Amino acid sequence: MKVASFALGCKVNQAESEAVAEEFAARGYEIVNITDYADIYVINTCSVTNYGDKKSRQILRRVKKINKNAVVVASGCYAQVSTDDIKKIDEVDIIVGTSGRNKIVDEVEKFLKTKEKACFVEDIMNEREFEKISVNKLAGRTRAYIKIQDGCSQFCSYCIIPYARGPIRSRDEQDILDEVGVLEKNGFKEIVLTGIHAASYGKDNHKSDLVTLMKKVSQFDGIKRIRLSSIEPSIVTENFINEIKNMPKLCHHFHLSLQSGCDKTLKAMNRHYTAEKYEDAINMLREAWPDVAITTDIITGFPGETEEDFLECLEFAKKIKFSKIHVFPFSPKKGTPAAKMKEQIKSSVKAERSAKMIKASEESEAEFGEKFIGETLPVLFEQRNGDYYEGHTSNYINVWVKTENELKNTIKNVIIESYKNEKAYGKIIE
Numbered sequence: 001m002k003v004a005s006f007a008l009g010c011k012v013n014q015a016e017s018e019a020v021a022e023e024f025a026a027r028g029y030e031i032v033n034i035t036d037y038a039d040i041y042v043i044n045t046c047s048v049t050n051y052g053d054k055k056s057r058q059i060l061r062r063v064k065k066i067n068k069n070a071v072v073v074a075s076g077c078y079a080q081v082s083t084d085d086i087k088k089i090d091e092v093d094i095i096v097g098t099s100g101r102n103k104i105v106d107e108v109e110k111f112l113k114t115k116e117k118a119c120f121v122e123d124i125m126n127e128r129e130f131e132k133i134s135v136n137k138l139a140g141r142t143r144a145y146i147k148i149q150d151g152c153s154q155f156c157s158y159c160i161i162p163y164a165r166g167p168i169r170s171r172d173e174q175d176i177l178d179e180v181g182v183l184e185k186n187g188f189k190e191i192v193l194t195g196i197h198a199a200s201y202g203k204d205n206h207k208s209d210l211v212t213l214m215k216k217v218s219q220f221d222g223i224k225r226i227r228l229s230s231i232e233p234s235i236v237t238e239n240f241i242n243e244i245k246n247m248p249k250l251c252h253h254f255h256l257s258l259q260s261g262c263d264k265t266l267k268a269m270n271r272h273y274t275a276e277k278y279e280d281a282i283n284m285l286r287e288a289w290p291d292v293a294i295t296t297d298i299i300t301g302f303p304g305e306t307e308e309d310f311l312e313c314l315e316f317a318k319k320i321k322f323s324k325i326h327v328f329p330f331s332p333k334k335g336t337p338a339a340k341m342k343e344q345i346k347s348s349v350k351a352e353r354s355a356k357m358i359k360a361s362e363e364s365e366a367e368f369g370e371k372f373i374g375e376t377l378p379v380l381f382e383q384r385n386g387d388y389y390e391g392h393t394s395n396y397i398n399v400w401v402k403t404e405n406e407l408k409n410t411i412k413n414v415i416i417e418s419y420k421n422e423k424a425y426g427k428i429i430e
């Protein structure tokens with residue numbers, strides 16, 4: 001039987017969906033793409049925004065049109081926090097929240113026999129153990145995402161994720177290292193350590209911490225790059241920098257969520273830093289690695305954000321000179337404090353502010369990329385696009401090289417000749 005396991009949203013969701021696919025493959029199922037005809041569709045839903053909710057509903061309905069007799073499983077954050085909404089979708093046969101993914105294959109096989117719909121969503125706030133899932137193969141990929149922790153206890157006023165994922169739970173360090181070992185044997189050169197709140201790794205059980213884990217992963221000879229997923233600005237201290245700056249395998253790319261460059265808005269968001277503290281973290285990173293790429297998220301139109309507040313945020317973003325800004329107009333999520341706040345901003349104003357922030361992002365991204373014209377950078381090549389092969393540098397510049405050679409999963413030195421439309425073009429230096 002054919003199975004499609006698909007994730008919406010974050011890298012953690014992607015890692016989980018890959019793990020579910022491997023569970024099915026281990027039982028003899030054939031893994032296919034989400035757009036292909038399949039007997040079973042497992043959709044790992046997203047609820048970080050209302051658009052994520054909508055997209056999840058659309059895909060859950062759409063796959064049944066590909067095969068009206070398929071088994072459809074809804075799992076993940078939207079299934080966790082909006083179970084009743086999912087139950088109203090006739091196309092869905094099995095509902096699993098953000099725990100119990102290791103039972104999905106068994107539940108599907110049970111459904112195939114009984115044809116009885118089932119819901120296995122548990123109270124995630126009571127979870128205290130990391131659910132063990134692992135990824136070993138990642139067909140067609142050159143970069144492996146390893147989930148090291150789950151949950152978040154920050155409770156930012158706009159965010160549903162703490163309610164969808166529950167409290168922080170860290171994965172056993174040896175379990176992570178065992179997975180790294182398997183991925184190394186399978187030829188992967190880049191590892192991305194990811195989690196819902198990766199910076200909190202080890203804080204719940206005090207058996208390890210993020211820096212210790214990074215050092216141990218770097219000891220695997222076959223792993224050439226270690227990349228961190230999104231981290232909080234508060235983790236960036238002088239001690240943190242001193243511990244990691246001499247790791248040659250560490251990618252010079254950090255995603256530090258800002259959300260706003262205005263202190264008044266940050267306080268309303270319940271973010272635990274100021275714009276000044278954020279800038280201090282950026283300065284420390286740039287002092288350690290002059291070529292470092294800093295990417296971020298910014299929400300525009302948060303409740304109560306005045307035009308002056310937005311302009312303060314915009315000027316701060318321009319000052320920092322991010323290599324990319326992911327811009328989100330505020331989306332009120334039911335169940336969060338921000339959804340109930342007064343002074344909600346009109347959609348038209350949010351759209352206008354988003355457009356200005358996106359323009360600032362495009363300008364700073366181009367400025368960052370153009371700095372490396374004439375430089376020779378190591379590139380991990382990932383896939384062919386027509387006459388070109390594309391890959392990424394350590395600091396996550398997307399590099400395209402015109403070549404007939406097969407370069408997948410190889411690291412080559414490339415001299416950057418030009419930069420346009422978010423892509424660098426160059427030639428390999430043999």
